[in-house]
Amino acid sequence: MAAVAVLFIAQTAVAQNAIEITRGTDKATPIAVVPFGTQGSDPLPEDVAQIVGNDMGNTGMFAAFDRGNMLSYPTQASEIFPRDWNALGVQYVVAGRVTSAAADRFEIKYVLYGVAREEVLLSKTVSGTRSQLRDMAHRVSDEVFEELTGIKGAFNTKLLYVAAERHSADNTRFTLQRSDYDGARAVTLLQSKEPILTPSYAPDGQRIAYVSFESRRPEIYVHYVQTGRRERITSFEGLNGAPAWSPDGKRLAFVLSRDGNPEIYVMNLATKDMRRVTNHYGIDTEPSWMDNNTIAFTSDRGGRPQIYKQNINGGSSERLTFVGNYNANAKLSVDGQTMVMVHRQQGYRNFHIATQDLKSGNLRILTETSLDESPTVSPNGTMLIYATRQQGKGVLMLVSTNGRARSVIPTQFTDLRVPSWSPYLP
Numbered sequence: 410m411a412a413v414a415v416l417f418i419a420q421t422a423v424a425q426n427a428i429e430i431t432r433g434t435d436k437a438t439p440i441a442v443v444p445f446g447t448q449g450s451d452p453l454p455e456d457v458a459q460i461v462g463n464d465m466g467n468t469g470m471f472a473a474f475d476r477g478n479m480l481s482y483p484t485q486a487s488e489i490f491p492r493d494w495n496a497l498g499v500q501y502v503v504a505g506r507v508t509s510a511a512a513d514r515f516e517i518k519y520v521l522y523g524v525a526r527e528e529v530l531l532s533k534t535v536s537g538t539r540s541q542l543r544d545m546a547h548r549v550s551d552e553v554f555e556e557l558t559g560i561k562g563a564f565n566t567k568l569l570y571v572a573a574e575r576h577s578a579d580n581t582r583f584t585l586q587r588s589d590y591d592g593a594r595a596v597t598l599l600q601s602k603e604p605i606l607t608p609s610y611a612p613d614g615q616r617i618a619y620v621s622f623e624s625r626r627p628e629i630y631v632h633y634v635q636t637g638r639r640e641r642i643t644s645f646e647g648l649n650g651a652p653a654w655s656p657d658g659k660r661l662a663f664v665l666s667r668d669g670n671p672e673i674y675v676m677n678l679a680t681k682d683m684r685r686v687t688n689h690y691g692i693d694t695e696p697s698w699m700d701n702n703t704i705a706f707t708s709d710r711g712g713r714p715q716i717y718k719q720n721i722n723g724g725s726s727e728r729l730t731f732v733g734n735y736n737a738n739a740k741l742s743v744d745g746q747t748m749v750m751v752h753r754q755q756g757y758r759n760f761h762i763a764t765q766d767l768k769s770g771n772l773r774i775l776t777e778t779s780l781d782e783s784p785t786v787s788p789n790g791t792m793l794i795y796a797t798r799q800q801g802k803g804v805l806m807l808v809s810t811n812g813r814a815r816s817v818i819p820t821q822f823t824d825l826r827v828p829s830w831s832p833y834l835p
Contacts, residue, residue, distance in 0.1 A: 437472035437813055438557075440465055441499045444476055445517070446484035446506035455542040457507055457517060457549070463591065464550035464564045467816070468791045469809025471557075474499050486520045491527045500524055503553055513539050517546070521553050531556045543593060563787040566590045567831040568794065569608040569617060570805060572822035585619065587634075590787070590794075590830065592805070592818040598632065610831045611654045617829075618642070618652035618661060629663055631678075642676065653696045653704075662686070662696035662704055662721075673706050675721050686721050697739050705729065705748070707737040716750060730765065732772045738783060742790040747810075749784045749793055762795045764810065775812050785830040786810075794818065794828045 442462035447453060462473035476482075480493045484506045494502055505519025514536065521531035533552060535545045544565060551562025568590050575581045583605045588595035599605065603622035610617060617632040629643040629652050643649045647666035654661060655675075662675045673686040673696045687693040691710030699705050705718045708726075714737045716730045730736035735753035742749070745767070752763035752774065759779035765772045778797040786793045792814075794807050803825045805818040818825075 437466075437470060438501070439474055439497075439499045440471045440501040440503065441474040441479060441494060441497075442476075443479065443482050443484070443502065443504045445504075445519070448506075448508045453507060453542060454539065455546060457505075457542065457546040458503070460543060460546035461503060461550045461553070464547065464562075465554065467591070467807060467809065467814055468554065469811040469813030470791070471501075485518075486522060486529050486532070489520075489522050491522075491524045494524045501530075501557065503549075505549075507542075510536060515539060515542060515545070517549060519549055521556060543589065547589070560789050560791065561833070563789040563791065563833070564590065566788060566834060567610075567614075568592070568805075568818075569610060569829040569831070570796075571605045571608065571826050572820070573604075573803070573824040573826065574822065575824070585617075585632075586820075586822070588820070590792075591807070592820050595820060598634070598637075607651050607827050608829050609652055609654055610829055612656060612658040612832050614832050614834045616654075616658075618654065620650050620652065629661070631661075642678075651695050653698060655698050656701050662698065664694045664696070673704060673719070675704075684721065686719055687726065689726075695738050697741060699741050699745060705739040705741065707739070716748070729767070731770070732765075733763075735760070736763075740784055740786050740793075742786060742810075743788060744790065747790070749786055749810075751782055751784065762793065762808070773812070775808050775810065776806070776815070778806060781806075783827045785828050787830050788832050794830060796826045796828060 442458045444458045465471040466473045483489045483504045489502055502522040505517055508516050510516045517535045520529050523530050535548050537545045547564040550564040554562040568588050570586050572584045572586055573581055583601050584597050585599040585605050585608055586595045587598055601623050606620040608617055608619040615634050620627050621630055627649045628641055629649050631640045631642055645665055645667040648664055648671055650664045652661050652663045660675050660677055664671050665674050671692045671694055673693050674683055675686055676683045689710050691708050693706055693708045695707040697705045703718055703720055705716055707714050708717050713734050715728055716736050716739045717726045717728050719726045733752050734755045737751045740749045748765045748767055751760050753760050760781050761774045762776040762781045762784045763772055763774045781795050781797045784793050784795040792809050794805055797806055802823050805825050805828050807818055808815040
């Protein structure tokens with residue numbers, strides 16, 4: 410356990426150098442999401458327009474126009490006067506109405522209007538139950554976002570994270586939480602008096618891998634979301650950590666110290682056959698799949714933590730990061746072109762979240778906080794969430810990958826860590 414503790418401390422301290430934050434000179438596109446009309450006098454449990462506006466703003470590609478400065482509040486295309494919106498500098502307008510379709514069922518009828526061309530770009534109806542109004546609002550956001558950008562929206566996705574609630578010096582409760590991507594509607598999947606680490610969604614969105622210390626030693630479990638059933642995957646002596654799903658969902662990569670030194674291993678989940686991938690005297694940890702045959706991982710084999718890649722079928726490792734004296738915990742964008750990581754610049758103490766273009770090697774710092782860790786990327790690559798510290802407490806921050814938008818994920822908990830973004834869900 411001593412070796413496990415040392416590695417855990419090393420991983421926790423992993424951080425990255427901070428370079429100057431770079432920002433684009435272009436601005437987010439102004440979009441007005443008008444408060445949606447409603448039927449009857451009973452208030453709805455969700456402000457649909459507010460959710461849509463927040464979603465669009467979170468991508469950094471759009472800036473939601475302040476509803477208090479709107480000249481009118483249309484609910485359908487015939488009520489939209491392009492001259493007014495053009496005068497306000499708004500390029501797109503989303504307007505709609507929420508109506509009761511049947512007992513406990515609602516419809517959202519909305520339009521997306523292009524001000525410059527004075528035309529309706531999208532006109533759709535979304536339906537569901539009262540309890541699904543938030544899902545319906547996210548679906549509107551997905552459809553509007555894809556219509557305007559050609560990129561599939563990722564607002565109807567989920568977020569995993571661990572909350573640590575300290576009740577006394579020797580009583581801390583750890584809970585594995587699942588919420589909407591923006592922190593709403595959190596539910597508890599697992600509770601333990603012992604730490605829960607590095608939860609990770611499978612590509613099917615139906616399974617979660619994580620590390621649990623419930624037996625007082627680290628073990629890797631797979632949790633089935635719909636049924637709550639759990640399967641213990643590894644329980645070797647020493648370290649069992651950092652599970653990562655292959656893109657096809659058939660294998661797990663993880664870290665074991667069963668042979669003395671922390672190394673990367675891969676397991677076929679159907680057969681439980683296991684293969685050792687790395688073999689080096691340095692500490693190899695934090696695997697992340699680049700494709701079904703290649704893994705990126707963190708290693709101090711060069712003296713300081715840097716990111717390397719390795720084919721799981723053999724061959725030599727290749728170093729990927731050279732800027733800064735600390736780079737770790739790599740996550741790949743969906744297109745495989747960009748790597749998100751924890752980064753620290755030479756001569757600095759703070760750790761930030763940065764992106765690196767894998768072709769050019771260009772690196773860009775996205776965050777202005779310090780002690781940043783555990784980045785996780787949305788399935789469409791437009792946003793990421795990471796853990797950091799504010800006023801001595803662990804919080805989750807959402808930042809757009811273009812660096813324009815950033816906000817704290819609101820939750821009821823006061824100490825949050827290790828977020829994991831879901832894939833697209835059915």
